[in-house]
Amino acid sequence: MRKLWGRASSSNVMKVLWALDELGLPYDRIDAGGAFGRTREPEYRAMNPMGLVPTLQEEDGWSVWEANTICRYLCNEYAPDSPLYPKAPRARAEAETWMDWALAHVTSPMVVIFFTHIRLKENERDWAAEKKAREDCGRLWKIVDAKLAGRRFLCGDALTLADIALGCWVHRWFALPIERPDLPNLAAYYETLKTRPGFVQHIALPLE
Template sequence: MLTIWGRASSSNVMKLLFLCEELGLPFERLDAGGSFGRTNEPDYLAMNPMARVPTIVEEDGFSLWESNSILRYLVARHAPGSPLHPADPRTRAGIEKWMDWQLGHLNAPMTTILFTLYRTPEPERDRAALARAEAETATLWGVVEAALEGRDWLGGNALSLAEIALAPYLHRWLNFPITRPEMPRLKALHGRLMIRPGFARHVAVPIT
């Protein structure tokens, strides 16, 4: 059975749990990271020298870290060529573009909002940094809103790794206690994701 190391509240762990549900892939999740610790212990560092979550370990001892790389690997291993990560080079590149965009552009300002509002005592919050992050994320989500014009999914005609990689961030963006522009296509995408059991179970959870 696949072992997933990482706390359930981690957006990067949520992605993997969502995908495993889509693939019907059995897994065991072990708490690590945040208040659970473990990531700086020697046995964990032997699997993942970055001391972050998630890390996966297969029954034969193979381990892998970096959440979006794990997403690609799991589909290649268990559902090669599926709509989640199609074989067609252009369709696949279109999906991977959003996965890279999430890492390179969206992650930082979304993390600023999360840590400011949920993990920093109110007297210590940097309101200026929060305002900048809110403005930046609004612009970034506007790119996704525009890309959804005339289509239900970012990566083709079905759910793909593009949506799975963005899923935790989309749910948080629409539920953060902030003022944000109306983006009806994003809300509709969220609604389509809500009917997926893996999203409802592992992603659409209270923000902590």
């Protein structure tokens, strides 16, 4: 049985869990990272030299790390014809653009907001940084809102890895106790994502 190393509350682990669910692939998840430790152990570093989660370990011992890469690998290896990772070069490029965009632009300010409200103690919270991050995210989510006009998902009518890469942040954006601009397409998209069992099981969870 393949193993997925990483705690279920990690946004990056969530991506892979959702992808595994969409592809119907069996796995065992092993708690690692955060309070669970293990990521500094030599055995783990041999699989993932960064000492972060997630890491996917196949039955033959081969391993791959970085969440987006794991998701692409799973599609290429086990479902090369799946619309989750389109084969046509332009359709694939569109999906990968949003995957990269989520990493390069959305993740950092969303982490600031999330940690400020959920993970940090009151005396550790930087509210000026939270305000700036929230304003930055508001501008970024407007880009997504415009893209979603007339679409069910980011790349059209079918779910792709672009949605899996962004889905955790969409959930947190709407679940966090913050003021948000009115973005009707993004709100409708969030409701559409909640129709996917994997999103509900692995992403749309209480924040912790």
